[in-house]
Amino acid sequence: MANPYLRAFGKHWMKPLTLIALIAPFAYLAVLWTLMLTNTDPYIMGFNPVQWTHRYLGDTAIRVLLVTLVISPIRDITGWQPIALIRRRIGLAAFFYAFLHMLAYLGLDREWSLAKLWEDVMLRTYIMLGMASLVLMIPLAVTSTNGMIRRLGRKTWDRLHWLIYPLAILAVAHNLLMVKLIDGDPTIHAVILAALLLWRLGRFGLKRLKPAQAAT
Numbered sequence: 645m646a647n648p649y650l651r652a653f654g655k656h657w658m659k660p661l662t663l664i665a666l667i668a669p670f671a672y673l674a675v676l677w678t679l680m681l682t683n684t685d686p687y688i689m690g691f692n693p694v695q696w697t698h699r700y701l702g703d704t705a706i707r708v709l710l711v712t713l714v715i716s717p718i719r720d721i722t723g724w725q726p727i728a729l730i731r732r733r734i735g736l737a738a739f740f741y742a743f744l745h746m747l748a749y750l751g752l753d754r755e756w757s758l759a760k761l762w763e764d765v766m767l768r769t770y771i772m773l774g775m776a777s778l779v780l781m782i783p784l785a786v787t788s789t790n791g792m793i794r795r796l797g798r799k800t801w802d803r804l805h806w807l808i809y810p811l812a813i814l815a816v817a818h819n820l821l822m823v824k825l826i827d828g829d830p831t832i833h834a835v836i837l838a839a840l841l842l843w844r845l846g847r848f849g850l851k852r853l854k855p856a857q858a859a860t
């Protein structure tokens with residue numbers, strides 16, 4: 645990395661700024677709930693704050709997940725390696741928001757009844773896809789520490805963390821299936837994911853091609 649400003653930013657500012665950016669959506673939600681519960685602005689989240697909250701958390705989860713996937717292309721295009729240092733914490737934040745989204749649905753919409761949640765999973769395909777995506781996030785979150793990378797070995801860890809691609813597809817499908825029109829945010833999320841997957845496939849293809857070319 646040639647640029648000294650970028651290097652200083654990477655060393656001193658990137659991690660704390662990322663943390664603040666990742667906490668901001670949660671802090672914003674906490675402020676809205678405080679304003680509503682204290683009657684300062686009772687309709688700040690509209691007439692259905694419960695639905696507003698779990699939709700907001702779902703949107704935040706999927707966007708943070710897509711940001712996680714964008715880190716590698718940025719690193720590959722710019723050659724700025726330190727950006728990869730924030731990938732794990734962004735991925736963890738995606739899990740955090742997805743988990744809160746599920747909890748908000750379970751607690752606020754389904755009266756904390758796991759049986760009712762399970763009924764929904766069985767009845768509605770989009771909820772089943774959301775659940776599958778969340779479940780696949782668990783091993784990634786659990787193995788996100790340096791200790792786990794050491795214990796598993798980099799190769800196994802990298803292979804395990806490829807799960808991020810199928811789970812992102814499941815999350816986007818969950819989001820797409822709940823709308824009737826090919827329009828709006830779910831479509832934008834799907835297009836971004838498709839572009840990121842194409843980029844990955846392209847990189848993978850190039851990597852396989854290079855050793856073959858070197859051998860000829």
Ligand code: HEM
Nearest residue numbers: 695699702703705706742746749771774775777778815819
């Ligand atoms: C057990 C897991 C999950 C359950 C039970 C669940 C449930 C739901 C439900 C019921 C809705 C519809 C909200 C409504 O229209 O009122 C929804 C929306 C959504 N969910 Fe999930 N979900 C789960 C996992 C996930 C995951 C893992 C992600 C992303 C990483 C996600 C992202 C979204 C998004 C983006 C929306 C659309 C929000 C909007 O309408 O603006 N969900 N989810």
